[in-house]
Amino acid sequence: MDVLQELYETVLSRKEAQVEGSYTCYLFEKGTDKILKKCGEECSEVIIAAKNKKNPETVGEISDLLYHLMVLMVNEGIPFNEVEAELARRSEKTGNLKQFHQVDRDS
Numbered sequence: 001m002d003v004l005q006e007l008y009e010t011v012l013s014r015k016e017a018q019v020e021g022s023y024t025c026y027l028f029e030k031g032t033d034k035i036l037k038k039c040g041e042e043c044s045e046v047i048i049a050a051k052n053k054k055n056p057e058t059v060g061e062i063s064d065l066l067y068h069l070m071v072l073m074v075n076e077g078i079p080f081n082e083v084e085a086e087l088a089r090r091s092e093k094t095g096n097l098k099q100f101h102q103v104d105r106d107s
């Protein structure tokens with residue numbers, strides 16, 4: 001998570017201080033709807049790249065999506081460690097497949 005946390009910190013610093021030529025500052029200026037739109041677009045691009053079995057492209061699109069999710073988190077005031085803690089909490093529980101998913105898979 002270190003590289004992701006560093007990215008989050010960079011994004012947070014862009015929210016706190018204007019930097020000339022910064023794409024992140026441009027997104028914060030545009031506001032929530034623009035940030036949500038970018039998250040949606042990047043998500044679709046991940047799906048298309050993966051569907052086309054283009055792994056190098058998919059890696060790029062996943063990175064774009066993660067960046068835009070960090071922008072969304074900062075915009076919504078969600079601290080990085082809240083997501084980190086949620087993932088850690090979930091990692092303590094395995095065997096998460098629900099019964100109805102098993103029925104779906106078997107039929």
Ligand SMILES: N=c1c2ncn([C@@H]3O[C@H](COP(=O)(O)OP(=O)(O)OP(=O)(O)O)[C@@H](O)[C@H]3O)c2ncn1[C@@H]1O[C@H](COP(=O)(O)O)[C@@H](O)[C@H]1O
Binds near residue numbers: 007021023024038064
């Ligand atoms: N990880 C990223 C990152 N990933 C993608 N992008 C930008 O996201 C944009 C997405 O491209 P699109 O073609 O979808 O969008 P666009 O047409 O350029 O712009 P829109 O009008 O659609 O918003 C591109 O301009 C990319 O440069 C990023 N911009 C910044 N970062 C990180 O943020 C840091 C700070 O960047 P600045 O805020 O620009 O200083 C950088 O050092 C990086 O670590």
